[in-house]
Amino acid sequence: MKILVVVSEFPKITETFAYRNVVEYEHLGHDARIFHIKPFRDGEIVHDFMTGLVDRAFTYGYGSSKALGTLMMEAVTGPRRLGRLLTKIVREHRSEPKRGLAVLLFLPKALAVGRWCSREGVDHIHGEFAGHPATAAMIAAEVAGIPFSFSAHANDIVVSQALLVEKAQKAAFVRSISRYNISFLNELRGFPTDKLRLVRCGVTRSLLEKDGPPPSINGPLRILYVGSLIKKKGVNYLIDALAALPAELNWTARIIGGGDLADELSAQAYALGLEDRIQFEGPQPAEAVAKAFENTHVAVVPSIVGSQGRIEGIPVVVMEALAHGIPVIASALSGIPELVEDGVTGYLTQPEDSKAISEAIQKIAADWNGAATIAARGRDRVASEYVVEDNARKLAALMEETVK
Incomplete structure (x- = not known):
């Protein structure tokens, strides 16, 4: 089966879950490629596992002859379809003109991708997010006359619902990474709930083969945060x-x-007299992060609700930490409690509650054996529900059903 996965940006250090799926599709024998809407991100860290994807990812320039030529061809050969598309885009984005303009800008690209899919014999298109990637996938699929699907993660369904219901109605299926998202989408008027499929994100099975955390705390308690330094991460x-x-x-x-908040957070640590105890290491490839987990006692994921209601889904870093058998402190937000169950598989705190985070750290330090037992249960839950090889196989099987 030939699969095209659509993303907004590529490569992007924080979207390993999307790229690992593509790698797994190829391991399963499928021909999988990535189309990224925005220009290639030069200078971005490329994880070792995805180096082969870089050569197979592509895009078109906004003003390229390929994109604009396809738009002109569509205007001649499919004027009604183009007219309907333009009308829908403008109508659905009346209250979000900036987002609507972005769709209009990549519309020629999406049309061109559709024709590319037709020429290349692509069987299925999957938008990795419910926002722009799903919109581009829908347009391309209509041009190519093939099925498409898309994933619902978190921000992509919360920040904007423009065209969301229509995309779901036209999709072969909608993959949700959490039950939280399914409940959210069920509340949207007209959303085809029968198309929702729960397929988790995941980590590689090899992580579960790593040694667990240190058997005891000798020396300092080693605390780790991994993720973007932006508002919704709550690092402050x-x-x-x-x-x-x-x-x-x-x-x-x-x-x-x-x-964006790297300097501000560093200044905060300095003002609090913590500059000698907190080490800011900048972005790192997945392989370096895996090594960091091996020398950690506790991982903290202090997510909050960001601007425009932006929220986490279930951060992959939580899965990674638990796969290593490391106690995790995380926020009771979005789908996170589906993995981190307070006192069972981890430690939950309310968003923006520094005191609760501090108390959870002290609790782990005071009862390391109890914390390790909780983390071991978290590891078991990851093994049962959050393994990327298993979940990518489920997604590929759903795609295969659309082309039978």
Whole structure:
């Protein structure tokens, strides 16, 4: 089966879950490629596992002859279809003109991709997010006359619902990564709930073969944060929580990731006198992150609701930490409690609650054996529901059903 996966940006260090699926499709014997709407991100870190994907990913320039030529051809050969598309885009984005303009800008690309799919014999198109990738997938699929589907993660269904119901109605199926998202989508008027399929994101099975956390805490309690340094990640609350830890507790923290708030967070740590205990390491490839987990006692994922209601889905970093058998402190937000069940598979705190994060860290430090037992149950849950090889196989099987 030939599969085209549509994403907004490529490569992007934070979207390993999408790229690992494509790698797994190829392991299953499918011919899978990536189309990215925006220009190639030069200078972005490319994880070792996805180096082969780079040569197989492609896009078209916004003003390229391929994109504009296809638009002109569509205007001649399919004027009614083009007219309907333009009308829908404008109508559905009346309250979101900036987003609507973005769709109009990539419309020629989506049309061109549709014709490319037709020429190349692509069997199925999958938009990896419910926003622009799903829109581009829908347009391309209509041009090519083939089925499409899309994934619903978190921000992509919360920030905007423009065209969302129509995309779902036309899709062969809609993959949701959490029951939380399914409940959210069920509330949307006209949404075809019978098309929803729960297929988790996941980590590679090899992570589950790694040694667990240290058997005891010798020396400082080693705390780890991995993720973007942006508002919805809530890293400032983690730093405040670290500042509130009792003076007698010996600890160090590593913050791996980059983003708009990097300088602000570093300044916060300095102002609180934590510059010698918190190490900001910037963005790192997946392989370096895996090694960081091997030398960690506790991972903290302090997610909050960001601007425009932006939220996490179920962060892959939670799965990675639990796969290593590391105790996880995470926010009770979105689909996170489906994996991190308080006192069972991890430690849950309310968003923006630095005090609760601090108390959870102290609880882990005071009862390491109990924390390790909880983390082991978390590891078992990852093994049963969040393995990328298993879940990519489920997604590929759903796609295969559309072309039988």
